[in-house]
Amino acid sequence: MQNKDACTSIMVGKKASLDGANYIARNEDRVKAIEPKRFLVKPAVKGRHETYVSPYNKVTVALPEEGMRYTSTPTLDQTAGPNEEDGINEANVAASFTESVYANDRVLAYDPYVKNGLAEDSLCTLVLPYIHSAREGVEYTGKLIAELGSAEGNGMQFADADDIWYMEVVTGHQWVAVRIPDDCYAVTPNQVAIEDIDFDDPDNYMWADGIQEFIEEHQLNPDHDRWDFRHIFGTSTQKDRHYNTPRTWFAQRYLSPNASLGQRPEDSEMPFIRKAEFKIANEDIQYVLKSHFNETPYDPMGDAPERKTYRAISLSRTAQSHILQVRDLNKYKTSIHWIELGVPAFNPYVPFFANANDTDESYRNVPEKMNLESAFWLNEALAEVVESHYQEFMEKDEDYQKELNEWARRKIAQVDKEAASLEGQALTDYLTGQNHEIASHYNKRTKALFFELLTEGCELSKMSFKMDPNL
Numbered sequence: 063m064q065n066k067d068a069c070t071s072i073m074v075g076k077k078a079s080l081d082g083a084n085y086i087a088r089n090e091d092r093v094k095a096i097e098p099k100r101f102l103v104k105p106a107v108k109g110r111h112e113t114y115v116s117p118y119n120k121v122t123v124a125l126p127e128e129g130m131r132y133t134s135t136p137t138l139d140q141t142a143g144p145n146e147e148d149g150i151n152e153a154n155v156a157a158s159f160t161e162s163v164y165a166n167d168r169v170l171a172y173d174p175y176v177k178n179g180l181a182e183d184s185l186c187t188l189v190l191p192y193i194h195s196a197r198e199g200v201e202y203t204g205k206l207i208a209e210l211g212s213a214e215g216n217g218m219q220f221a222d223a224d225d226i227w228y229m230e231v232v233t234g235h236q237w238v239a240v241r242i243p244d245d246c247y248a249v250t251p252n253q254v255a256i257e258d259i260d261f262d263d264p265d266n267y268m269w270a271d272g273i274q275e276f277i278e279e280h281q282l283n284p285d286h287d288r289w290d291f292r293h294i295f296g297t298s299t300q301k302d303r304h305y306n307t308p309r310t311w312f313a314q315r316y317l318s319p320n321a322s323l324g325q326r327p328e329d330s331e332m333p334f335i336r337k338a339e340f341k342i343a344n345e346d347i348q349y350v351l352k353s354h355f356n357e358t359p360y361d362p363m364g365d366a367p368e369r370k371t372y373r374a375i376s377l378s379r380t381a382q383s384h385i386l387q388v389r390d391l392n393k394y395k396t397s398i399h400w401i402e403l404g405v406p407a408f409n410p411y412v413p414f415f416a417n418a419n420d421t422d423e424s425y426r427n428v429p430e431k432m433n434l435e436s437a438f439w440l441n442e443a444l445a446e447v448v449e450s451h452y453q454e455f456m457e458k459d460e461d462y463q464k465e466l467n468e469w470a471r472r473k474i475a476q477v478d479k480e481a482a483s484l485e486g487q488a489l490t491d492y493l494t495g496q497n498h499e500i501a502s503h504y505n506k507r508t509k510a511l512f513f514e515l516l517t518e519g520c521e522l523s524k525m526s527f528k529m530d531p532n533l
Contacts, residue, residue, distance in 0.1 A: 129191030143183025161217030176211030254296030404441030422501035
């Protein structure tokens with residue numbers, strides 16, 4: 063079984079963030095350049111008697127009779143499974159599931175992947191509707207892994223208003239999880255990231271039953287005096303140093319400019335969890351997820367000889383990117399599911415209130431072929447136009463993204479004020495209506511820029527010549 067996602071994940075604790083929210087975020091990168099995604103609200107269910115069978119690998123699970131409503135971003139093509147990826151449920155628990163990670167051959171020799179086990183196509187569908195806290199997300203997933211096994215290596219983020227947990231499932235049955243400290247952030251780029259595990263601290267670490275005995279029995283710990291999950295289960299290869307570690311280097315270079323001094327793109331021992339050196343804003347998370355080694359020789363949009371040395375964070379093959387802003391419901395009435403469709407470097411993040419009962423038609427309905435009434439296709443089209451004349455169009459594109467971020471902050475503040483006096487269905491209906499207004503505003507503004515740049519592009523054709531006005 064082979065992972066299809068090649069993502070970058072970021073977690074920011076509530077004391078590390080500017081607004082006091084917990085954040086989990088990820089770029090969902092795919093193999094194909096075009097992987098249409100939808101944004102849906104899946105309704106709550108009661109009295110159900112169904113069995114789930116994955117179209118991808120036939121993993122079979124009896125579904126609970128009841129499940130909560132949740133947001134999700136499924137793939138349009140369902141023949142390889144739902145691939146819902148991420149969302150926020152009505153218990154105010156957020157999850158992002160499929161950061162592909164890879165174990166070394168030593169550990170896989172003794173605990174190989176299970177072909178018909180739990181895989182990334184099914185994780186969101188089988189977990190998010192049934193968990194009431196971030197910690198329960200780890201526990202619930204761990205029970206599924208114990209029962210079904212895992213078909214691949216995956217990193218998973220879980221967040222509620224109090225906690226963030228990061229879980230890595232690396233072999234058929236072995237996994238660990240760590241609670242991200244409130245005043246810290248963490249970045250992980252397709253490699254085993256979790257380091258030392260304190261088995262005497264179950265409040266901040268969780269692990270698969272028997273994992274210590276498994277390591278001892280098969281003599282798998284390379285260290286003399288520590289139990290480092292990354293060292294035992296992870297890889298340290300040329301691919302890691304060109305495909306993975308440079309992304310951690312760039313993110314930490316931005317978020318920890320002092321602590322990361324001296325780190326190099328190919329360093330294998332950069333810490334997974336770091337103290338924040340400043341309060342991290344939503345826009346800072348966006349910057350990292352949108353980045354492509356900006357202002358370094360490694361920027362693929364530049365002209366330096368090193369521009370193709372490393373795999374960047376933002377890619378043309380990003381199907382969607384999300385930032386899940388988990389807020390305290392005692393202070394705010396809803397958390398926010400930020401969605402970016404297309405290439406993160408060129409497109410805005412759109413805020414949608416998670417306490418909603420549907421999504422806008424432009425996000426819900428995605429044609430198989432390009433159609434500018436679809437938010438996915440509209441953003442893909444804009445990205446293609448901007449990249450085609452990057453030097454000429456990038457400033458206008460950045461101004462457009464900045465303008466929409468400013469608008470989003472004002473809109474969220476206005477909605478929070480109006481929602482303060484609402485409860486129950488009236489609140490959900492109000493927030494749903496606001497989500498439609500937000501989608502309409504972003505789509506209108508995106509179309510305006512798209513047609514403006516498309517028109518300007520006519521003047522930039524290489525098939526031109528200085529014309530004689532007398533001809």
